Structure formats: structure tokens, C-alpha cells
Amino acid sequence: MGRLGSIVAMVPGDSGVEQTPVAAGLDPDSAEWLRGLADVGPRREAALARLHEMLLRIAQGEARRRGPRLQLTGPELDDLAYQAAADALIAITGKLGQFRGESRFTTWAYKFAIFEVSAKIGRHFWRHPSVPLDAEDWDRLPGRFGFDPAQEAEWRDLLAALRRAVDEVLTVRQRRVFVALVLNGVPLDTLVIEMASNRNAIYKTMFDARRKLRAALAANGYLSDDCSRRS
């Protein structure tokens, strides 16, 4: 309760619910959550404690789900989940007025816990990178796409063309994002921190880079020349 107390102390006092009256048609459970969190005194504290307990359960479950692939275990993973739950609680209480009842309140709240787990994992790999974030080892490229070393004669020209296209058609920023994400395998959420950006902006940069690279390879006959419509 001591840890929760310090978190609750950071929770905004004004829930923001007042500007958004509980919508008619809201399911009873969601309406109850909003009433509790908009309340004052012990009832609000009880609602915050219940919300924190739920967020911690979700964050721990998500951290356990992702942990094995990330080689994160034990106290490090637990700590990550606690931090994610605490930050999710603060984010949710600051945005209660934005809940529009388009889903259950709990699903909306889970989303914050999941996002915070992602952000914490991104920060973890920023602090402990497995390769230098600005490294540029082109020998990694075949492995990234599963090219068989025994059949190098079949793909050598394709990857040489890809490398030329990276150098010739991408902007400096697009090239940096491509090298980090593709060559170095830097997680996108880690690159977000490194470049002081956001997920949407990095994704859009990579989206544009992918489109330009495919067009360049298609124009030179390395890939089929159909338009990129459906996956």
C-alpha cells in the first residue's frame, strides 16, 4: 500500500470526468468505474487502488508474455511491470475525460498498461543496447531476411541493388531509420527514444523508405513491378 500511496499522490486530483457526464448507455461496470474515480475521499482512493491492482495484473501478464523473447526475467521484469502500471494509472486518471464509452472502461484502461509496457521495454533496450544504435554492418542484411548463404549467387545482386538504393534514394533520416531498424534490429520503440520522436513519425519514415526502395528495385527488375496494394 506504501508503493500505491506514492503513486496515488501523483494522480491528478481533477479526474476530468466532470466535463464528460457518464454517457447514457454505458455498461454498468464502466459507469461504476467512472463514478468511483470521479468521487472524492476514501471512495476515490478505493477505486484508484482497485484500478492499480488491475493495471498491475495486466502489466505483469504482458511483461511475462513478452519476457522470454526479450530475454528479460525476474526482478527486472517485475520492476518493469510495476513502473508500467504506475505510469498507466497516472495516464488514465489524467485522461478520464477522454473516455467516450466506445469500449468497456476496462479494455480502454488495459490499453494504457500495454502501451506502458511497450514504452518501458523500448527504454530498457535504449539503456542496454545489444548493438551500438549507430552501427552499420551490412553483413547482417542477408540474415535479416533469411537469405540462404549457400545460395549467395542467387541473391548477391539483389542485396547489392538494395544497398545502392538505400544510399541513393533515401533521405538522410530515412537511411538512418532503415539502418537502425533493419540492419541493427533496434526495436522501433527504442529508436523513438534515441531520435526523440514518436512511434507514428518513425513508422511513417520507414513506410516511405520501404515504398521508395521497392519502387527502385522494381524499376531495375529485381522485384515484380506490381503496385503495392495488398499484403
Next chain:
Amino acid sequence: MTGRSELDRFLRTDPRDVGCAQAMEMLHIYAELAAAGDPVEERYPGIAAHLRACGPCGEDFDGLLTASRDEAG
């Protein structure tokens, strides 16, 4: 050739892709409908296209769907 098809798949972009910001904004709605068996890929093709292409958002969607199902069960 696995590598060639994997590279081709990676470089393909879907013009319907809504990007991370819109997908993240809608993810709770999309996940709840998906958990209920709603044909979300038809209803929200731009979000579906994004979740197929964006590793981090796809991972968040998997996590949210898992959490929703675990908590409901």
C-alpha cells in the same frame, strides 16, 4: 527463395495503412470487437493493414487481445 519473398513482403506498403497514431487511438475498440468475433478486418481495413505491417502496434494488439480474453475468462 525465402529471402527474396521475405524482402518483397517487407518492402510492400498498403496505402490503406492508417499509421500508428490512429491505430493506437482505436486499439481498445478494435481489440474488443475482435475478442467478440466481429469481422474487424472488414470493418477497419486501414487498422488491419497497419497491424499487419507494424511490429510494435501488432504486438500491442496481441497483448490487448490476450489481456481482454484472460480477464473475461
